[in-house]
Amino acid sequence: MRLLIYEPSYRRLRAAIDGLGQQVEPVLVSETGELTLGGQPVTVEEAAIEAAWANNEVWLGPVAREFSVDLLKSPGLKWLQSGAAGFDHPIFGQLVQRGVRLATSHGQAVGIADYVLWGVLDHLQRGPERRGGQAAADWKRGLRFRELAGGEWLVIGFGAIGQGVGRRARAFGARVIGVRRDQAPHPDADVIAAQADIAALLPRADVVVLSAPLTAQTRHLVDADFLAAMKPRSILVNVGRGGLVDEPALLAALDAGTPEHAVLDVFETEPLPQDSPFWAHPRVTATAHLSGATEGQATRNDQVFLENLRRYLAGEALINEIAPEDVLAAR
Numbered sequence: 001m002r003l004l005i006y007e008p009s010y011r012r013l014r015a016a017i018d019g020l021g022q023q024v025e026p027v028l029v030s031e032t033g034e035l036t037l038g039g040q041p042v043t044v045e046e047a048a049i050e051a052a053w054a055n056n057e058v059w060l061g062p063v064a065r066e067f068s069v070d071l072l073k074s075p076g077l078k079w080l081q082s083g084a085a086g087f088d089h090p091i092f093g094q095l096v097q098r099g100v101r102l103a104t105s106h107g108q109a110v111g112i113a114d115y116v117l118w119g120v121l122d123h124l125q126r127g128p129e130r131r132g133g134q135a136a137a138d139w140k141r142g143l144r145f146r147e148l149a150g151g152e153w154l155v156i157g158f159g160a161i162g163q164g165v166g167r168r169a170r171a172f173g174a175r176v177i178g179v180r181r182d183q184a185p186h187p188d189a190d191v192i193a194a195q196a197d198i199a200a201l202l203p204r205a206d207v208v209v210l211s212a213p214l215t216a217q218t219r220h221l222v223d224a225d226f227l228a229a230m231k232p233r234s235i236l237v238n239v240g241r242g243g244l245v246d247e248p249a250l251l252a253a254l255d256a257g258t259p260e261h262a263v264l265d266v267f268e269t270e271p272l273p274q275d276s277p278f279w280a281h282p283r284v285t286a287t288a289h290l291s292g293a294t295e296g297q298a299t300r301n302d303q304v305f306l307e308n309l310r311r312y313l314a315g316e317a318l319i320n321e322i323a324p325e326d327v328l329a330a331r
Contacts, residue, residue, distance in 0.1 A: 004052035033066030055083030088330035106160035107300030108292025113164030115291035119263030149173030154205035157212025214241035227253035242267040
């Protein structure tokens with residue numbers, strides 16, 4: 001089986017991959033985009049690629065375009081392991097339509113859940129004012145802060161990220177309602193609800209977290225009606241996809257005062273244009289789609305890839321394999 005893999009990633013994982021023996025022939029993509037097999041240059045047609053590992057070194061690195069072209073020009077590709085949790089990028093739909101199996105990774109879930117708690121706490125603890133006081137050497141003691149304990153969190157999209165958020169928020173004494181299709185109880189939530197319940201839950205939610213995938217059903221889920229139903233002084237956090245939010249409606253709602261604050265790591269247009277009003281809005285914490293960029297992310301994603309590589313070779317079910325209909329619904 002020939003595996004398309006970025007050369008720096010292969011160097012890191014070589015011992016584990018080579019330990020599988022003759023079953024895997026790595027087709028390496030160099031840092032300038034060239035392909036080699038057994039140390040010799042090859043074309044993508046000659047490479048006859050069957051599987052590929054597209055981690056964040058690929059998607060966020062210098063060979064994203066070349067790697068994507070190699071995937072699309074490989075008619076024998078049967079399985080793509082992605083280092084991303086989302087599957088709404090058009091390339092995934094194109095590959096799935098050809099019968100390619102897609103599996104995703106949730107190595108970033110730990111960092112994203114940490115980020116959500118940071119963003120909420122920074123607002124409730126008036127972080128900008130605290131830092132401003134330190135910078136000004138101002139011994140001011142009149143500030144008052146809000147607590148997490150006793151609050152209610154509505155986590156829309158209760159997968160690996162949402163569950164991590166729920167676990168952390170409950171540890172602080174908050175009540176958590178998770179929204180997902182599977183209505184079975186979960187230990188990281190006090191209640192599991194359906195998407196149809198969101199409108200009734202919004203008026204009592206102190207924090208609303210968006211960690212759902214972008215699909216036809218969730219695009220612009222957060223619209224003017226959604227925002228109008230939110231609780232006064234509430235906080236909106238988006239670590240899912242920018243397309244979950246109607247951004248002009250959010251800006252209007254923030255200007256009107258509800259939600260009180262928005263923590264946004266994803267946007268409909270990325271990179272976020274320098275003239276976007278989100279950068280300087282006094283009620284917004286804006287970051288550059290980096291909430292999952294922690295030191296442990298690559299290691300966790302590598303572990304998922306290596307386990308799925310073993311499973312693929314053994315004909316076993318893959319971890320985090322996405323149903324084709326879900327990928328196509330996200331287009």
